[in-house]
Amino acid sequence: MARAAVKAVAGEVNENGDRMLQILGESARLFATKGYDGTSMRDIAEACGISKSLLYHHFVDKDEIYARIALGSTQRLYEFVVDRLPENGTPPDRVRAFMTATGDYFQRYRSNWIASTAAFWSDPELRRHKERVMWRDRYEGLIRQLIQDAIDAGDFRAVDVPLTGRLVLSALNWMHRWYRPDKDLTPGQIAESYFDLIFNGLKAR
Amino acid sequence: MARAAVKAVAGEVNENGDRMLQILGESARLFATKGYDGTSMRDIAEACGISKSLLYHHFVDKDEIYARIALGSTQRLYEFVVDRLPENGTPPDRVRAFMTATGDYFQRYRSNWIASTAAFWSDPELRRHKERVMWRDRYEGLIRQLIQDAIDAGDFRAVDVPLTGRLVLSALNWMHRWYRPDKDLTPGQIAESYFDLIFNGLKAR
DNA sequence: TGGCGGACTGACCGCCCGGTCGGAACCGGG
C-alpha cells in the first residue's frame, strides 16, 4: 500500500530494486530541472518506464511525491551536518564544518536539494509540510547556536546572530542557482572559501 | 498594437491610466506569489477586471508579459544601482552603496524583483531572454569591478573576486525568501549590515 | 490446486490551460 512509502527515502541514484525509490529519484530529477508545476505525472511515469496509474498505487497524489522528497532531503541534511560537526573542534571550526558539510550534502544529493529548495510556498501548502519546516528550523537553529557559541567563546565579535546565520545560509542556498558540476572547486570547497571570506572579512590589514 | 508594449514599464503600483502598466503590475504580483506556471491568463485578466482576450490584444502571449517584467526589472536594477554609486567615495564605500542600493531596489519593486528572480530557466527560454541576461551580467560585472577596485586600492585583501561577488549577490538575492516587510529593518539596512559583516569579518580582534 | 493480495496497465473523466475569432462599442476627424 501507499502507506509503506513512509519508510522509503529518495536516493540521488536509484537501483530499480524498489519502485518507490526509483519514482522518488526520477521525480526529484524532474522537479529540479523543470519545477513542480512544469513536471507532469505523465513525465514522471515515462521517466520511470511505468504507467501513470502505478504512480497512484504507490503515492496518493503528486504532492505526496514532492512532500516525501522535500521532507526526506531536509531531514537528511540536518542529520548529515550534525554528524560532521567535530566534537572537540573550536567554535569557529564547527561553523566551518557546518558550511562545508552543507556544501558536501548539496553535491551528494543535488536533485533532491534543488527540488526541495526551488519550490515556494503559499500558506496552505506550508501547513501541509510542517514536519519539513520543523527540520528546516532545526537546521537554522543549529547554525545560530554555533555562531552564538563562537561569540560566547570570544572567537567571534558580538555580531547579530540571526542576521549572521542568514548570511551563511544565503551563501549556501543560492549556490544551486549558479554552480555547475564541471567547476574546478567542489561545493564543499566553495563553502570553505565562503567561511574564510566571512570569518576573516574583506578588509585589508 | 501589441508592439507599442515595448515602451511600457511595469510599476509596482499602477494607476489604471495605462492598461499595459496595470497588466504588468498585476502579473508581477501574481507571478511573485504563485509562480509563472501557477498563474493563468484567466487569473491575470480577473485581477485586472478585464477579459482574457484583451490580454492578447496588448501582448502576444503569456511569455511576453513575463519577459517584459523580467527585462524591465533587471535593466532598471542596473540603472538604479549605478545612479547610487558615490562618485567620490572610497572603493569600500562604493561596494557598500551597491549593496544598500540593491536592498532599496528590492524594497521598492518587490513583486517585479521576486517574479523575475524566482523563475528558473531551461535552455531554450534562456535564449529568448538574452537581453535580460545581458543586464544581469552587467550587474554582476559591476560588483566584481567594484571589488577589484577595492583590492587594487589596498582596501580589500586579495580575495577571489568572482567568488566574493557571488557571496555578496547570494546574500542579496536570497533576501526575498525570508524577508517580511513588517520587520524593523529595511532591506537597505539589512544589506548594510551584511556589508559590515563581510567587510569586517566575524573574527574577534 | 486454488485463491488472495500486491504490482501493474490502458482507457477514460472532467477540468482548466494558453490561445483564437468574429464582432460590438466607442471615439475623433472629414
Added chain:
DNA sequence: CCCGGTTCCGACCGGGCGGTCAGTCCGCCA
C-alpha cells in the same frame, strides 16, 4: 453622418493536466 481604428468582450478550440477505475497478471501460501 459615416468612417477607420482602437479597445474590448463572449464563445469557443484542442490539448494536456491530475486523478480514477475495472480489470489482468503473477508469486506465494494454505
